Amino acid sequence: MEYRGAPQATLVDLLDRVLERGLVLDADIVICLAGVPLIGLRLRAALAGMETMTKYGLMQDWDREVRAGAQSLQKGAALLAGQAVQPGLH
Amino acid sequence: MMEDRSQGQVQEQARPEGAGGEAGLYVYCIGPALGGGCCGVTGIEGREVDAVVHRGLSALVHPCPVQPYQTANLEVTASWVQAHHRVVEAAWKQWGTVLPLSFNTIIRPEGGLSAADALRMWLEHEEGALQAKLDALRGKAEYSFQVFWDPVVIGRQVAEASPDVKRLEEEVQSKPRGLAYMYRQRLEKLLREGMEARAAQECRELYGRVARCAERVHVSRPKEGQEGQVMLLNLSCLVSTGMVAALEAEADGLSGREGFSVRFVGPFPPYSFC
Incomplete structure (x- = not known):
C-alpha cells in the first residue's frame, strides 16, 4: 500500500514532465530548438554539485531517490536491467 | 562549498536584459479563450x-528576454519548474x-x-x-503509475517455483569448493533468467490491466527504486475522470501482492499527452 503513504507529487515527478514533456512548439518563432531541453542537459551536469546543496537541506527528496537508486542497483538488483523489461510494451 | 553555491546564485540572477530588452514571450500553455483573467497565479x-x-x-505568457532560462543551480531550477x-x-x-x-518555450519577434x-x-x-487536441483532453487527467518489486522476495518466489533451481541448490551443498563455485554460477544464471522472464510476463x-483503465499510456524507462525496490514499470496514464477509481483499484490490488508496491500519483495536467 505504499502509494497511500506517498500520494504527493515530488519534484522529480514535475521535472520529468515539465522539462521533458509538454507540447513542443515546432516553429521558427521559438528560440529553443524542438526536442532540445536545454535546461534538462544543464540539470544533469549539475547533479555532480548536489552534495553541496543537500548540506543545506535542499533537494533532499531528489537526492534520496538518486542515491537509493544507486544502492539498489549495487545490491544485485542488477538482475533486472531496465531494458530487459521493456520489449513488447511500445 | 558555501561560497560555490552563492556564486552560482549570483550568476543565476545575471540574466542579461540588454539585447532587445524583453522582446520575447515565455509561453506556459495554450487553452480555450474563456476570459476570466489569467488564473490568478504568478509565473516564473x-x-x-x-x-x-x-x-x-x-496562450498564457510573460514577457522575457530573447534567450532561454538556464542555470546549473538546482534550487533555481526547482523554483522555475514549480512556477x-x-x-x-x-x-x-x-x-x-x-x-x-x-x-523554456520562448517566442521571439519574427519578420517585423x-x-x-x-x-x-x-x-x-x-x-x-x-x-482538436484541447477537445480530446477535456475531462481527462494524467496519473503516474510506477510499479516496483523487491528482487529478494521475487527471487525467492522464482527459486521456489523452479525445479531446476531447487535441484541445483541441493546439489551445491554436497560439492567440493571448486565445483560448488561453478554450480553457484549456474544457479545465478538460472535465477537471473527466471527473473527476467517473470519481469517480462508481469x-x-x-x-x-493499466491500459484498460486509461485512454492512453506513455511508457517511460524505469528509474532506480528506493530501499532495495526495483522499478518494473514507469507509466504515465491519461485517465478519464470516471476511470480514476478503477485505476486506483489496480494500484491497490497490486500493492497487496507480496513483493510488489505501487506509487500512484496525480492528477497532473496532461504533460505527456499533447
Whole structure:
C-alpha cells in the first residue's frame, strides 16, 4: 500500500514532465530548438554539485531517490536491467 | 562549498536584459479563450502572467528576454519548474483542458512582427489542430503509475517455483569448493533468467490491466527504486475522470501482492499527452 503513504507529487515527478514533456512548439518563432531541453542537459551536469546543496537541506527528496537508486542497483538488483523489461510494451 | 553555491546564485540572477530588452514571450500553455483573467497565479520569478488571445484560443505568457532560462543551480531550477507547473495547473483547473508547453518555450519577434503577433499568427495557423487536441483532453487527467518489486522476495518466489533451481541448490551443498563455485554460477544464471522472464510476463500483464483503465499510456524507462525496490514499470496514464477509481483499484490490488508496491500519483495536467 505504499502509494497511500506517498500520494504527493515530488519534484522529480514535475521535472520529468515539465522539462521533458509538454507540447513542443515546432516553429521558427521559438528560440529553443524542438526536442532540445536545454535546461534538462544543464540539470544533469549539475547533479555532480548536489552534495553541496543537500548540506543545506535542499533537494533532499531528489537526492534520496538518486542515491537509493544507486544502492539498489549495487545490491544485485542488477538482475533486472531496465531494458530487459521493456520489449513488447511500445 | 558555501561560497560555490552563492556564486552560482549570483550568476543565476545575471540574466542579461540588454539585447532587445524583453522582446520575447515565455509561453506556459495554450487553452480555450474563456476570459476570466489569467488564473490568478504568478509565473516564473514572480512574473505576472498575461494572456495572448486569438479567436478561440489563448496562450498564457510573460514577457522575457530573447534567450532561454538556464542555470546549473538546482534550487533555481526547482523554483522555475514549480512556477511553470503552477501556472499550467491553475489554467487547467480554470479551463478544464490545457496544452502545457515544454519548459523554456520562448517566442521571439519574427519578420517585423512582435513576439505576441508572431504567436497569434502561429495560433491562427495551428488553430484546428490545437482545438482538436484541447477537445480530446477535456475531462481527462494524467496519473503516474510506477510499479516496483523487491528482487529478494521475487527471487525467492522464482527459486521456489523452479525445479531446476531447487535441484541445483541441493546439489551445491554436497560439492567440493571448486565445483560448488561453478554450480553457484549456474544457479545465478538460472535465477537471473527466471527473473527476467517473470519481469517480462508481469510487465505485459500489468500494462494490459493499466491500459484498460486509461485512454492512453506513455511508457517511460524505469528509474532506480528506493530501499532495495526495483522499478518494473514507469507509466504515465491519461485517465478519464470516471476511470480514476478503477485505476486506483489496480494500484491497490497490486500493492497487496507480496513483493510488489505501487506509487500512484496525480492528477497532473496532461504533460505527456499533447
